[in-house]
Amino acid sequence: MTSVRVVPATAERWPQLGRVFGPREKNPASCWCQRFRRHDEATNRDALRGEIQQADPPVGLLAYLDGDVVGWTRVVPRSTLPRIVEHRALARILDDDPDAWWVSCFVVRREHRGSGIGVALLEAAADWAAQHGASVLDGHPVDTDGLARIPSPSAVFTGTLAMFRRAGFAEIGRTYPTRPVMRRELLHR
Template identity: 45%
Template sequence: MSEIVIESASVERFGDVEHALTGGGDGASCWCQWWMLRGKDWQTTTTGQRREMLRDDLRIAPVSGLVAYAGGEAVGWVKVAPRTAQPRIAHNRNLQQSPEPMDDPSVWAVTCFVVRREHRGEGIAGELLDAAVTHARRHGARVIEGYPVDTTVKKTSSNDLYHGALSTFLDAGFTEVARPAPARPIVSLTV
């Protein structure tokens, strides 16, 4: 396996963002907008509109996504941004069990991972999470949350792991702070 290099996503690198997001799973239809849109707004947007919304998101500093490269190829993506910039989080009853106030801009959330199908199992999600923590810390995060899937409780398809696996977050030093559903903990890291 090639060395993994993580870079900030940008409009200039949008071709790489597209490549990372279209390698398997829902990335090619979601365009990492699930957490940006409430239910009715999600239902009324097209895939093309969500793609352009992501492009617009990448014009805002600090950027909300990072791209993993292996051998020069974009092989993965992670979404990391303040919770306040991801409106669906505050409206999700399960995630409201977080001990952190929903309106606190110093609380960031890692909400989406995509790893191209042919690169899964190579540790890329862990590398992306480490880089997301560094990115959030660098931009003023006090706490970083994740909403992963506990695969020891529930067998999960690769597609449903866009939330990340609990083991990946625990390996990165996160601790569980709530468990709103049997397989869906809330994890947190104070930085």
């Protein structure tokens, strides 16, 4: 595979982000990476657009392959995601570290799934979080080996256990038999 280039999702790159979201791009009410947030915007797409235009540092990263955008991930301080912070099962596992960051979702264009784009995004997310003072990067992927059948892509938007392991994350607990909490310790850069 040609090397993947991962860059911050800045305001200038907003039009390209829609290409990653594919058919959902036409539906402003679809998730648009808002599942773990709260907002007052008319649509989830408007909420993400506002974040992309105003956030410093950017709230996500985009992956490019041969100059074409192919993937997205949100990576932010954990404290900015109320539905993670207030999640009772996660609270039993996570410490109260104000410098902890969270990688909450991945979107990879259909034709590029299974080609390492998610791992490239995850590795870049760890670097991005470290550059911005994070102590750890956590995530809550799906252990697909424990599922009865192959999950739909929308069921693994938080990533897979195999992907996190390939990116150097270690399991710190589980909220459910198929839902590990994964952590990568970071050195501030």
